[in-house]
Amino acid sequence: MSGPRRLRYELARRVVGPVLVWAGGLASWWRGRRRQSQASPLRPPPASTRRLKGISAVHFLSGRYAEGAVPVAWVTSGSPVELLRPLGYYLVYPENHGAICGAAHRSSELIAAAEEALFSQDLCSYARTDFGALITGQTPLGRIPKPDLLFCCTNICQTVLYWYRELARRLRVPLVVVDTPRVYGDPDRAHLDYVVGQLREAAREAARVARRPLDEERLAETVRMARESCLLWGECLATNQARPAPWTAFDSFIHMVPIVALRGTETCNAYYRTLLAELRRRATHGIGGVKQERFRLLWDNLPLWNEMRPLSRLLAAEGFALVAATYTNAWAETATSLAAEDPWEGMALAYSSVILNRDLDHRLRLTREMARTYACDGVVLHSNRSCKTYSVGQLELRRHLADDGYRALVLEADHADPRAYAASQAETRLKAFMESFETTSGVSRGRVRV
Numbered sequence: 424m425s426g427p428r429r430l431r432y433e434l435a436r437r438v439v440g441p442v443l444v445w446a447g448g449l450a451s452w453w454r455g456r457r458r459q460s461q462a463s464p465l466r467p468p469p470a471s472t473r474r475l476k477g478i479s480a481v482h483f484l485s486g487r488y489a490e491g492a493v494p495v496a497w498v499t500s501g502s503p504v505e506l507l508r509p510l511g512y513y514l515v516y517p518e519n520h521g522a523i524c525g526a527a528h529r530s531s532e533l534i535a536a537a538e539e540a541l542f543s544q545d546l547c548s549y550a551r552t553d554f555g556a557l558i559t560g561q562t563p564l565g566r567i568p569k570p571d572l573l574f575c576c577t578n579i580c581q582t583v584l585y586w587y588r589e590l591a592r593r594l595r596v597p598l599v600v601v602d603t604p605r606v607y608g609d610p611d612r613a614h615l616d617y618v619v620g621q622l623r624e625a626a627r628e629a630a631r632v633a634r635r636p637l638d639e640e641r642l643a644e645t646v647r648m649a650r651e652s653c654l655l656w657g658e659c660l661a662t663n664q665a666r667p668a669p670w671t672a673f674d675s676f677i678h679m680v681p682i683v684a685l686r687g688t689e690t691c692n693a694y695y696r697t698l699l700a701e702l703r704r705r706a707t708h709g710i711g712g713v714k715q716e717r718f719r720l721l722w723d724n725l726p727l728w729n730e731m732r733p734l735s736r737l738l739a740a741e742g743f744a745l746v747a748a749t750y751t752n753a754w755a756e757t758a759t760s761l762a763a764e765d766p767w768e769g770m771a772l773a774y775s776s777v778i779l780n781r782d783l784d785h786r787l788r789l790t791r792e793m794a795r796t797y798a799c800d801g802v803v804l805h806s807n808r809s810c811k812t813y814s815v816g817q818l819e820l821r822r823h824l825a826d827d828g829y830r831a832l833v834l835e836a837d838h839a840d841p842r843a844y845a846a847s848q849a850e851t852r853l854k855a856f857m858e859s860f861e862t863t864s865g866v867s868r869g870r871v872r873v
Contacts, residue, residue: 432492464739489513490568497570509641510633521549525728525839548839578603578780618771649687650761655695657755662702667711672745673735717742724805725838801830
């Protein structure tokens with residue numbers, strides 16, 4: 424890695440980025456004061472959001488200068504990145520990039536470019552967005568550094584394996600795959616040994632590409648910090664057990680950027696300590712994310728990145744607060760499995776045990792537990808056209824939840840392809856769903872047996 428490029432990268436990360444972020448944050452704060460609408464059914468998001476924007480901006484700005492300055496890895500969201508941080512890698516998450524493109528309403532044009540290049544419409548919309556960006560060179564981030572290494576873990580789905588194989592072919596860079604067989608019940612000894620062996624092999628290849636040895640002490644410290652990251656994130660989510668909930672799951676979809684992109688760093692942990700303190704203050708003072716919270720909902724599956732604002736307003740206008748999501752919970756659920764005493768086995772256990780790598784019985788138990796813990800009145804199951812792994816079994820989940828007395832709606836859409844979402848039809852179904860919580864007597868609310 425060249426000296427001048429490394430200097431430019433460090434200047435962007437440590438000097439230019441923070442200054443630009445400070446100036447942008449000040450301007451954003453002023454615009455927010457001037458434009459805040461009193462008519463919104465939602466309260467302003469946590470003030471920490473301004474700091475989040477700064478952290479994200481610095482991370483993505485430094486990425487523009489990472490190529491040739493530090494080793495760069497493109498990784499799946501479920502990858503054990505604790506292996507890569509001690510080796511100095513800058514990490515790019517194509518799925519995270521797909522979410523950003525969706526939220527910025529840029530995914531449609533990139534998906535169209537991928538389909539024109541003969542990528543199937545049945546492929547995950549994150550993958551199509553990613554290939555579209557690769558083909559066109561267009562991205563709302565300005566520039567994405569080319570990878571020196573592709574790091575893929577199969578714990579979220581099998582699509583990522585073929586996605587990354589195609590990336591490796593096009594970009595001509597090495598691909599490391601960590602295979603985590605699907606877990607039924609709990610991972611056994613043979614399973615853990617199999618994954619640990621792959622982690623050690625992946626670490627050797629990552630070290631070879633980075634041209635530096637892996638320091639076991641730094642690895643253990645990174646795993647410790649990643650555990651703290653996940654625990655802090657879980658505590659932030661848990662503040663929504665308060666009534667009214669101090670923020671919404673729509674907010675948490677945005678605030679999960681550090682736990683995905685910066686997990687295992689002090690930047691991530693410091694941010695969530697700040698956010699946690701603010702959320703606890705809001706809970707103590709009865710400040711809710713929804714101004715008039717009447718009913719509480721659990722969300723299953725990925726969010727609709729293109730429709731976050733209209734959906735949040737539609738629900739909040741009727742007093743419905745989305746207080747929890749199985750998706751955001753995924754980065755907190757396995758936190759205690761990470762162990763610095765044996766980082767290899769801790770990573771093998773944690774990354775094998777994520778929700779998408781478990782059986783349907785586990786998903787049902789988890790969904791029921793979350794619905795009880797957050798005192799939910801109903802559940803919205805996003806039947807995600809792009810994510811078959813997450814959507815399989817939702818009709819069975821709905822049946823069991825109905826038996827437990829929860830109202831449950833299956834909503835057909837896609838996390839990043841707006842063509843799979845019919846806004847008017849979805850709004851009609853959501854309104855009918857919300858009306859079903861009301862009774863003619865006006866006495867009974869919340870959970871009912873259906």
